Amino acid sequence: MKQQSWINKAMIYLLLGIGSLFCLFPIFWMVRTSLIDMGELYQIPPGFIPKVFKWDNFRTALDAYPFGRFFLNSVIITSLAILGVLLSASLCAYSFSRIDWKGRDQVFGVILTGLMIPFFVVMIPQYVFWNALHLTDTFVPLVAPAWFGGGVFNIFLLRQFFLGIPRELDEAAKVDGAGHVRIYAVIIVPLAKQAMIVIGLLTFLANWNDYLGPLAFITSEKNYTLMQGLTLFQGSYSAQWNLMMAATTVIVIPSLVIFLIAQRHFIEGIAMTGIKG
């Protein structure tokens, strides 16, 4: 490769810098606003660094509504969903990649069409269904799909990964008398740890950040998730932006922490979905 001239490099850094500013500034502004005093909120022009760091905003914001409860609800829903997805998607992916049953690939082809079905198309009948079972306003409608295959997309991803594991390993285990349950649990799943982590992370994001699901299925405040708590907060504190941003910051932190820990997995995972898709 030819050496790039410094002008080229400067241009690249300039453009990346502008892009980074665009990506980061809203997050900075959220944190900044969460720490300022009400008096400073409406100051024109606004200062970039708070004159006084008002940590009290967080307490005021979190005391306004039972955020501890909302947090717990979100944690329960998200953990149950991750557990369900990891278990059921890997079982199904195993079936579609390691067991040679008649009609397998045709069935998989049909299942794949589920990828293209928007939630909005099935939302109303699902609501009617859960309502008939008296399970609306519980976590069941939000968690159940995870235990029933955990999303076609995740099965698809895991199946691709399983297909890359050498078949000789299964054959060797079979010779030793292992059945499918043991091959699945002792060979395939441990070898697919990487893919399982990616799917766990994507499931975390999808459920933790989910706004529509709870809005459709959860009605009473004690069952609200964090996202619903945030909109509840918006309803009554819409002018107190410092408190609003304090609540928002608290809600963003778990996602942010997980991203910082597992950044590499996220980016590899998304890239994987694109190539294989």
Next chain:
Amino acid sequence: MMSPLEDAVNGVQTLKPVRHSSRKHQAAKELRYGLLFASPVLAGYLLFVLVPIAASIYLSFTNYSVGMVPEWIGIANYKTLFTGADPFFYPAVKATFYYVFVSVPLGIIISFFAAVLLNQKIAGRAFFRGIFYLPVIIPLAASSMVWMWLLQPDFGIVNALLKQLHLPTSQWLGDTGSVVPTLILFSFWTLGNTIVIFLAGLQGIPSQLYEAIEIDGGNRLHKLFYITIPMTSSIIFFNTVIAFINGFQAFVQPSVMTQGGPNNKSLFYVLYLFNEGFKSSRMGSASAISVLLFLVIALFTALIFFFSKSLVYYEGKGEQR
């Protein structure tokens, strides 16, 4: 799979009829296990996809609302929508098409060039990639809130900065003319997934191709138009279709930021669908709205399969097909 050698050895060791029946037995066993392992998704597909779609279609021909017995009313729901008797249908369709057909092409172009930049061999590349991906992690409900504050007309930082630079300010989300462009601007903040998928595609381009064009005296633009874009054509297409499908389902942003206003100018289709079903409790008519969405998305999905066959570049064959 058994190798021919193993097969031959087995053939010698076992009598033919026995082997035949054990194979049959084996196939039945595999089928049992296969269905058992796949049973979660088989039940799930039936329960959460197939039956609900059928139910949606059925309900769209009824006047169903929760707690009532659905009554067959033929195509009345569709008629109400298409004749404009429902004053929200056409505004919703218009707002959605406006949003989708502007935000998707621009978003694809921006994320493609962001990916090209992030693919340059420079120091700190991984760091920049992380930054460009970061907004995707933030819950959309939360980032919607943050952007409302940034763009708040009187005290928001964006207007304050514009004022200081003596540039015209805007009402952003508060004005009928600027609300959709503002939501389009916001959509550019969460292009991380698209960028990362483009990056994966760019990394698959052999560097010899660029070297060849350099030897021929080609410049940056030649590289872009003769190598980069053709070599990533399938990924551009994939990303575009996915973006369209997602764009039609933009819900959180209008729901949190505008509730469809002002004057229904940001009443996106799925928000309208949600309101009709859950706020107005007209599940029959909401089902009709969702069936139409399904048809539009099915059309785009059919496009994927149709075009991807002719546009996909096959690694190893070395030619554009």
